[in-house]
Amino acid sequence: MAEKIRPVRGMNDILPDEAAAWQHLETEARRVLEAYGYREIRFPHVERLELFARSIGEDTDIVEKEMYTFEDTGGEILALRPEGTAGCVRAGITNGLFRGQTHRLYYLGPMFRHERPQKGRYRQFHQVGVEAFGPATPDLDVEQILMARRLLQDLGVEGLTLHLNSLGKPADRRVYREELVGFLEARRDSLCETCQERIQRSPMRVLDCKVPTCQEAVAEAPEITDFLGEESRAHFDRLRALLDAAGVPYELNPRLVRGLDYYTDTVYEWTSDQLGSQATVVAGGRYDGLVEEIGGPSTPAVGFALGIERLLALVAPERVPEPHPSVFIAPLDAAVETDAMALAESLRDRGVSAWYHCGGGSLKSQLKKADRSGARLALVLGEQEQAEGTVLVRDLASGEQEALARREVEDHVVHRSS
Ligand code: HAM
Numbered sequence: 001m002a003e004k005i006r007p008v009r010g011m012n013d014i015l016p017d018e019a020a021a022w023q024h025l026e027t028e029a030r031r032v033l034e035a036y037g038y039r040e041i042r043f044p045h046v047e048r049l050e051l052f053a054r055s056i057g058e059d060t061d062i063v064e065k066e067m068y069t070f071e072d073t074g075g076e077i078l079a080l081r082p083e084g085t086a087g088c089v090r091a092g093i094t095n096g097l098f099r100g101q102t103h104r105l106y107y108l109g110p111m112f113r114h115e116r117p118q119k120g121r122y123r124q125f126h127q128v129g130v131e132a133f134g135p136a137t138p139d140l141d142v143e144q145i146l147m148a149r150r151l152l153q154d155l156g157v158e159g160l161t162l163h164l165n166s167l168g169k170p171a172d173r174r175v176y177r178e179e180l181v182g183f184l185e186a187r188r189d190s191l192c193e194t195c196q197e198r199i200q201r202s203p204m205r206v207l208d209c210k211v212p213t214c215q216e217a218v219a220e221a222p223e224i225t226d227f228l229g230e231e232s233r234a235h236f237d238r239l240r241a242l243l244d245a246a247g248v249p250y251e252l253n254p255r256l257v258r259g260l261d262y263y264t265d266t267v268y269e270w271t272s273d274q275l276g277s278q279a280t281v282v283a284g285g286r287y288d289g290l291v292e293e294i295g296g297p298s299t300p301a302v303g304f305a306l307g308i309e310r311l312l313a314l315v316a317p318e319r320v321p322e323p324h325p326s327v328f329i330a331p332l333d334a335a336v337e338t339d340a341m342a343l344a345e346s347l348r349d350r351g352v353s354a355w356y357h358c359g360g361g362s363l364k365s366q367l368k369k370a371d372r373s374g375a376r377l378a379l380v381l382g383e384q385e386q387a388e389g390t391v392l393v394r395d396l397a398s399g400e401q402e403a404l405a406r407r408e409v410e411d412h413v414v415h416r417s418s
Pocket of ligand 1: 084126131259307
């Protein structure tokens with residue numbers, strides 16, 4: 001036998017037994033998002049590297065270490081998308097969407113990050129993402145939080161915690177950053193090596209470090225929410241009032257900084273205590289400056305993305321509907337094949353899902369397969385039935401069966417499967 005080719009580390013096959021759960025999640029996501037007026041947008045999985053560097057930020061882990069980049073044969077430097085916001089904004093600019101109207105968009109699909117694979121963290125993973133463009137008001141932020149809550153609820157996922165913070169405007173952050181750098185420099189020796197390097201480059205990431213000595217060192221660090229300007233403060237207060245009124249509990253977390261540079265004002269994450277170290281299921285926030293930064297007209301925006309693999313780990317299998325046909329067609333002999341296939345096709349013409357057994361085999365083995373298919377009825381056609389102009393209709397739950405005239409079978413089946 002030839003040598004097997006290994007799959008790429010951190011990239012998974014989704015087998016038919018698992019696909020039903022994926023489809024269920026995707027269907028529910030489309031249903032909920034569309035009920036709020038969100039419409040699907042599709043954009044390429046590959047973009048120019050520069051797009052991600054400029055939007056996600058040169059100093060972020062994603063751009064520095066985790067991108068799949070390559071030069072194509074034309075000499076262009078491209079990258080597999082590590083997230084969807086940048087591509088969605090680029091598509092909006094390219095196609096002239098940002099002319100003052102509100103756009104509510106969503107997308108579904110694979111993202112690629114060269115991270116260390118572990119449970120809940122993959123190199124190809126999938127997101128449902130949502131981006132809305134237009135209003136700068138916090139009602140839009142709240143609408144998205146309610147939408148995420150509804151989707152989680154409809155999938156039967158409970159016990160998530162919403163962590164909330166505001167990062168203010170870039171000007172607020174500059175003042176805060178200076179304070180924070182001063183604070184961190186004074187404690188440089190207590191920080192891990194990575195954090196020491198981060199002090200000047202991206203000091204806010206130090207707040208997020210999981211190393212215990214770093215966490216101890218930053219316990220008393222200044223908090224961004226004390227540096228918010230008037231406009232950001234008002235936005236955050238209104239957002240919280242709307243969440244309170246809608247009965248959405250949240251925890252204020254002034255340490256929540258997010259791993260992407262484009263955020264302004266609102267940021268949030270929903271975490272689960274059932275997922276171990278990769279606990280964040282949904283994450284997002286506002287990014288009022290991004291459209292302009294990558295060449296579009298000034299357009300406020302807010303969005304979130306949900307990690308499909310992580311969410312699926314929380315969906316109970318019994319909530320996933322199993323696909324099954326209405327009828328299973330069992331041809332017992334090569335001589336009846338043309339009739340049996342024609343019967344299957346005319347049932348399908350009338351909207352009945354009909355699985356046809358290929359490859360022959362005894363009545364017993366075909367009925368076993370019929371049972372396993374989950375069909376309600378088996379239609380058995382042998383030489384005897386063909387000679388008599390009948391089909392044997394077997395109720396797979398009760399085991400009762402009757403021979404019906406060939407011309408009555410279709411109406412009977414259509415009637416019983418409606
Ligand atoms: P993110 O926090 O990088 O944000 O990713 C969002 C979610 O994708 C995470 O909370 C997690 O559930 C999932 N995720 C991320 N990386 C992995 C991975 N390696 N393996 C499995 N799941 C993963 C964004 O991507 C932003 N674009 C969200 C956003 C949209 N902000 C505004 N609009």
